[in-house]
Amino acid sequence: MTEIQDQAGAFVPGPRIGHAPLAAGPLSGRTFAVKDLFDVAGAVTTYGNPDWARTHAAAIATAPIVQSLLLSGAECVGKTKTVELAYGLTGENVWQGTPRNPRAPDRFPGGSSCGSAAAVAAGLADFALGSDTGGSVRIPASYCGLFGLRPTHGAISLAGARALAPSLDTPGWFARDAGLLEAIGDVLLPPGPARLGGPLLRVEEAWMNARPDVAETLRRSLSHLETRFGPALGLNLIPEGLSTLNEHFRCVQAEEVWSTLGDWVTATRPTFGPGVSERFIAAKAMDPARAAAGRVFRHAMQARLRPLLAGGAILVMPTSPCPAPLLTSSILHQNEVRAATMGVTAIAGFCGAPEVTLPVGTAEGAPVGLSFVAAPGMDRALLAFARAAADDLREHA
Amino acid sequence: MTEIQDQAGAFVPGPRIGHAPLAAGPLSGRTFAVKDLFDVAGAVTTYGNPDWARTHAAAIATAPIVQSLLLSGAECVGKTKTVELAYGLTGENVWQGTPRNPRAPDRFPGGSSCGSAAAVAAGLADFALGSDTGGSVRIPASYCGLFGLRPTHGAISLAGARALAPSLDTPGWFARDAGLLEAIGDVLLPPGPARLGGPLLRVEEAWMNARPDVAETLRRSLSHLETRFGPALGLNLIPEGLSTLNEHFRCVQAEEVWSTLGDWVTATRPTFGPGVSERFIAAKAMDPARAAAGRVFRHAMQARLRPLLAGGAILVMPTSPCPAPLLTSSILHQNEVRAATMGVTAIAGFCGAPEVTLPVGTAEGAPVGLSFVAAPGMDRALLAFARAAADDLREHA
Numbered sequence: 001m002t003e004i005q006d007q008a009g010a011f012v013p014g015p016r017i018g019h020a021p022l023a024a025g026p027l028s029g030r031t032f033a034v035k036d037l038f039d040v041a042g043a044v045t046t047y048g049n050p051d052w053a054r055t056h057a058a059a060i061a062t063a064p065i066v067q068s069l070l071l072s073g074a075e076c077v078g079k080t081k082t083v084e085l086a087y088g089l090t091g092e093n094v095w096q097g098t099p100r101n102p103r104a105p106d107r108f109p110g111g112s113s114c115g116s117a118a119a120v121a122a123g124l125a126d127f128a129l130g131s132d133t134g135g136s137v138r139i140p141a142s143y144c145g146l147f148g149l150r151p152t153h154g155a156i157s158l159a160g161a162r163a164l165a166p167s168l169d170t171p172g173w174f175a176r177d178a179g180l181l182e183a184i185g186d187v188l189l190p191p192g193p194a195r196l197g198g199p200l201l202r203v204e205e206a207w208m209n210a211r212p213d214v215a216e217t218l219r220r221s222l223s224h225l226e227t228r229f230g231p232a233l234g235l236n237l238i239p240e241g242l243s244t245l246n247e248h249f250r251c252v253q254a255e256e257v258w259s260t261l262g263d264w265v266t267a268t269r270p271t272f273g274p275g276v277s278e279r280f281i282a283a284k285a286m287d288p289a290r291a292a293a294g295r296v297f298r299h300a301m302q303a304r305l306r307p308l309l310a311g312g313a314i315l316v317m318p319t320s321p322c323p324a325p326l327l328t329s330s331i332l333h334q335n336e337v338r339a340a341t342m343g344v345t346a347i348a349g350f351c352g353a354p355e356v357t358l359p360v361g362t363a364e365g366a367p368v369g370l371s372f373v374a375a376p377g378m379d380r381a382l383l384a385f386a387r388a389a390a391d392d393l394r395e396h397a
Numbered sequence: 398m399t400e401i402q403d404q405a406g407a408f409v410p411g412p413r414i415g416h417a418p419l420a421a422g423p424l425s426g427r428t429f430a431v432k433d434l435f436d437v438a439g440a441v442t443t444y445g446n447p448d449w450a451r452t453h454a455a456a457i458a459t460a461p462i463v464q465s466l467l468l469s470g471a472e473c474v475g476k477t478k479t480v481e482l483a484y485g486l487t488g489e490n491v492w493q494g495t496p497r498n499p500r501a502p503d504r505f506p507g508g509s510s511c512g513s514a515a516a517v518a519a520g521l522a523d524f525a526l527g528s529d530t531g532g533s534v535r536i537p538a539s540y541c542g543l544f545g546l547r548p549t550h551g552a553i554s555l556a557g558a559r560a561l562a563p564s565l566d567t568p569g570w571f572a573r574d575a576g577l578l579e580a581i582g583d584v585l586l587p588p589g590p591a592r593l594g595g596p597l598l599r600v601e602e603a604w605m606n607a608r609p610d611v612a613e614t615l616r617r618s619l620s621h622l623e624t625r626f627g628p629a630l631g632l633n634l635i636p637e638g639l640s641t642l643n644e645h646f647r648c649v650q651a652e653e654v655w656s657t658l659g660d661w662v663t664a665t666r667p668t669f670g671p672g673v674s675e676r677f678i679a680a681k682a683m684d685p686a687r688a689a690a691g692r693v694f695r696h697a698m699q700a701r702l703r704p705l706l707a708g709g710a711i712l713v714m715p716t717s718p719c720p721a722p723l724l725t726s727s728i729l730h731q732n733e734v735r736a737a738t739m740g741v742t743a744i745a746g747f748c749g750a751p752e753v754t755l756p757v758g759t760a761e762g763a764p765v766g767l768s769f770v771a772a773p774g775m776d777r778a779l780l781a782f783a784r785a786a787a788d789d790l791r792e793h794a
Contacts, residue, residue: 197704198700198701199700204631231637234601234636236630236631307708308705308708310708311704312704312707
């Protein structure tokens, strides 16, 4: 197995769980890491929490998505840390140690796929698998200066992966360049249209929601893209406000989280780190009427967004409203960032739509990402668009 | 033939050119008038100009669109005045007399389908055929407080109708209620989807372009519709500005007008009324490079708008930025209104998209219309939407 010095603290502690390629293929010569909520046969999937690890046996089978990568020639070099039960966005893990953000060492790496992002950003793997329910691939990608994809909900099997909120959960992956991000999609995604014709739709609420220096950096990048892809059209997509969207998303997610994990939590009484603990308490107490209202809102969002994107239009918006919070930031600040962030990530999340984030610059020296959202099923076309956009931006860099 | 007292000055002077129904059908019992650029066998189609009438023989055949209506049970009660060669928006005709606007007698009726709008608004016919190149159905419908449709370009044959700018010309029709507007569509339109799912997209530039009192009246109506159809989402569709769009449209139209009618004008040296004369002089002098730039812009507009509407979204905007100009208004003012109006009508015009206008209120006591634009081919669904919207608005009236 490829020997790696884990200077980012990206991998789960203990013996490295790697796997040689199962065949030669398009990903031959590439290494990858796997978020520790996907099963690799013979190892306990810790899901980021010691009580989970203690109460679960070693996996019998390797998750199909990991198998597909191994069968395509890639080598698995280890399993990476996740926020406990994937229920957090900063990337903190008090049990296994929070991975370092290689691009901004005084800041969080973002989560919940924190170890995967850190491993790729540090060059410990060429790419990494993560999962995304409310932003867990997109946000660490943005924070660590990586390309990241949240694919169409349901497009890729989550068999052999731990669930959090199944109607929102997707796998996802990170890479340092858009070409590899796309090559992974070629292996994992079902067939679909190859090209998006645009236009670009600038989600005004998400831009207004971003910190001014972040918006300015991203706007400069967007202006380069407009030369090739035509003017971005301003769209007020969420007249109800991002905070309303965030709150509906939070309620839907929380109810599902408790439905999925409540029995285990009740039986096991696990110890959770700060933040995660509070979220499980809130999930347990979620008012069914609020979750039901959230599902009605989700349906309205889908009915609103899907027709707009069906013809090939692409939303463009800041992936996150600010760079990664400082490691020294208060919980209060982190919670504010979380709420502001999930109002944006919930757009694709609620609509089951694919979102790709591109690293396009920095704010206060820390990376920030620009996101593009396409209609469900347009993942391949979105990845091709992202590659073309990355080429354009490189020319202007 | 049904006897009619033409108190609106809507019909072309001389013997009334009517036609009995050719069969019983869904339009039995309904009367209609026909803009005098559609042929009715045996009569000279004047195209609104005495030199045109003088140099053209009586039509041998009746236009298929008129035939379809007669075969569906409707009775033709006469041919109605048009602006000369359909090249004008106020509805003035110095040769045949400008029809009165029955809803605002001190104002223009709108054109070029002025007589058709006046006839329906005065109750002289249940509905009327017009044609629309740059707004010639939509604008008189708005000015006279009528429902009006400009269908998808190319969806209905213009055989037996005089051309103005073929890549922009469509037929169209007026009615006093949305149910009849739809029933006519059932007879004339090719099959197509029956339902539009939305969302409503508020074209911000068109709303900003409207006179504040007009925008306020229309906004009140729109707010009633949002209860049923969901919130209208703001869209900046034309970052280049409506004046840019208007200018590109003007150039494309002018070049085509000269290509279509220039030989006749050169050979005949007709006398035109004010406004029309100036427009033909400009059409003759149109710089091919400017028209070519206009066609490039049209292509970009199509590439921008069609994908946005393909999934069932509907643009909503003021049909015209102001009510009909006063009969006493200056030519300068009329030209300003024309430019501001055609920047909005060019949206559907350039994209070949269907647009329906609903009479929803008044400004300064004169009617104003609210327009909805759907994807090309969605005419039937757009008419069904208009009927549902009209029902909703009647409840709130």
